[in-house]
Amino acid sequence: MKQASWLIVDWGTTNFRAFAIDELGNVVAKIEKPMGLLQVKDGEFASALESVLTVWLSHYQTLPIFMAGMVGSAQGWVPVPYEYVPVDLNDIASKSIQFTLPWGAQATIVPGLCEALSNGSFDVMRGEEVQLLGLQSLVTEPDFTAVLPGTHSKHVNVKKRKIESFKTYMTGEFFSILSKHSIIGMALPNQECSQASFIKGVSSDLGPELMNTVFSARTLRLFDKIKETEVLEYLSGLLIGNELSRLGSEKIYIVGNVLLSDRYQSACHALNLKCEVVDGELAFLEGMKKIKEHF
Known part of the structure; x- marks a missing residue:
């Protein structure tokens, strides 16, 4: 686990997955919990995340975290606006939002995508x-x-x-x-x-x-x-x-x-x-x- 240099988090409505990644891009550890947005009380996402990392990683305070999924929705941690299609896949990263976690590490949340339909409705993904x-x-x-x-x-x-x-x-x-x-x-x-x-x-x-x-x-x-x-x-x-x-x-x-x-x-x-x-x-x-x- 000391090989981990950054973290990936997939945080959805009902489930949570985290991956520890080394400098070569290899997964050195993974944790999965039924800790989706619905299980996080009063918007305490930082506390919920830290409760997982504390028992999983000894040096989590130093690791940047890249997150995707419903964690960036209006009901999530930090709302990240949808990007409209058509969109270049490589441009998605530039629309991500970064912020500093309470323990000092950098966090990045990826935006979702939306499509404005001809009937006046919308379609979305995260x-x-x-x-x-x-x-x-x-x-x-x-x-x-x-x-x-x-x-x-x-x-x-x-x-x-x-x-x-x-x-x-x-x-x-x-x-x-x-x-x-x-x-x-x-x-x-x-x-x-x-x-x-x-x-x-x-x-x-x-x-x-x-x-x-x-x-x-x-x-x-x-x-x-x-x-x-x-x-x-x-x-x-x-x-x-x-x-x-x-x-x-x-x-x-x-x-x-x-x-x-x-x-x-x-x-x-x-x-x-x-x-x-x-x-x-x-x-x-x-x-x-x-x-x-x-x-």
Whole structure:
């Protein structure tokens, strides 16, 4: 741990991750806690962070910290304004905000991104922009489409190293709501993994009427077309398939954790979409290293 020369923090709404990085950019230690913004009382972010670092690192007071995620939101530690797309990925670092921590170390928080839509609405992201910056350094193409699955999945178009546009799909949150708080998930027995039921959901002909088709997760169970123990597998496939059906035929990069990336990759194969999986943590760390190079 004495090798650590700086820290990376990914601080979201529900979770907290910190990485100790040496002078060569290697991860020498990692800590992960369910200490998201929702768990920090009365805006005491400095105290919350120090409580973690005190028991983790003996010399934390000397280490600069680079942070990303919801920690820079209006509900976070220091609000960092959104940058509008299109934006050059390399310009993200220059819009970061720096401040001095109570124990004297320097902190840097990365901005999120937003897109003003033609209908007068907006789309936003925080944290994924760092993964995109890292992805840019891991692939050779200047133009690519990336899918970042999660509670709020992101589809991002990058052209000539610029983020041109993106869309958010509430796939993960919608699945959680339906499985826990709707008739679809009511009184289900213990669920089993089933690739067949997942792909059956992915391949369903949704058309534009998801709100109608999603009811099939109930009716197919009633008429024994899917097993009661595989309803949520079918529902997951239905929602992910609907999300991915919006993509074109070009190759996409799936950037996320192993579990979600595997599901999205299986769905892409079922829909004849070309894809390549990139580890989300690796992309995040590479992106934060790029951020640090600017300071």
